[in-house]
Amino acid sequence: MPYASGTPVLQKDPSADLDYGIDLANPNIWPPAPPWLVTGEIVTELTVTADAGLTVNSQSINANASGVAGALLIAWVSGGVSGTSYYLHFLFTTNLGRTDTRSIQIQCIQR
Incomplete structure (x- = not known):
């Protein structure tokens, strides 16, 4: 799957x-747009998936x-191998029937 350079x-x-x-409602946080x-739209369905290993x-x-109700999508994530990058995908649907996906890249590093 290709990813935008802004991921x-x-x-x-x-x-x-x-x-x-x-x-999805605050332009000062991710995504920077x-x-x-x-107005009046909320996320009603959410599926979060991750690459194998996360x-x-x-x-x-x-x-x-x-x-703003129904605007903040949260996923709790564990696992991963140090030195490996993974993608976390947020697939969502709103009360207006719109669907979309947002992705986050997660780099595992030993701290």
């Missing part, structure tokens, strides 16, 4: 269990820090 790259230790999120959601322990749809 964010985050780091994690292989032994860490961390949360990663994407805010205008809000993806339109484990998605849970996923959720939340309000963001500004209180």
Whole structure:
């Protein structure tokens, strides 16, 4: 799967269990663009997958820090091998029937 050059790259230790999120309503956080959601639109379905070797322990749809409901997509992730890069994919659907995917690259490094 080709990835845009703007795909964010985050780091994690292989032994860490961390949360990663994407805010679809806040242009000041990832993605660095205008809000993806339109007024009154919320994410209603979310599926998060990861490349083999990385484990998605849970996923959720939340309000963001500004209180916009259904805008913040969260995945708790564990595993990985130091020196290896993985992709985490957030596939979502909104109450308006729109679907899209956002991805995050995770580089595992020993800390």
